Amino acid sequence: MAASLTINGKTHQLDLPDDVPLLWVLRDAVGLTGTKFGCGVAACGACTVHIDGAAVRSCQVALGDVWGDVTTIEGVGTPDNLAVIQQAWVVHQVAQCGYCQSGQIMQAAALLSETPDPSDDEIDEAMAGNLCRCGTYPRIRAAIRSAADKMKEA
Known part of the structure; x- marks a missing residue:
């Protein structure tokens, strides 16, 4: 399935099934490894990202269910300009x-x-x-x- 996803202000065209967890989209398909896998069941918070500003556990949000722009830790600040x-x-x-x-x-x-x-x-x-x-x-x-x-x- 083709999906368009805006991550940290950049649009990505992804050819992945809708049921792939956002965590793996970020880490494996897009290469943003700052978001961590912890438990896989939304109990630890290591995979927290923002979707339209709301904190969500990316291990539990499927690609097809992403409702807005995604911000990861890489989009919060830069090494030269920390938030x-x-x-x-x-x-x-x-x-x-x-x-x-x-x-x-x-x-x-x-x-x-x-x-x-x-x-x-x-x-x-x-x-x-x-x-x-x-x-x-x-x-x-x-x-x-x-x-x-x-x-x-x-």
């Missing part, structure tokens, strides 16, 4: 092993776009579906609070 949330991640030294971090950042970015000044409870609720084996949850919360404060200044 505010990515800068906060660096400042607070959130990543340890780093495997879950692209999903964590994508979930946090969606939270901040919907709730610019989240409470700790709102952060915890929004991030609850993103697991970190290293246990950097206090740093994640601190980075989100820091990014929210910096975004208010802009």
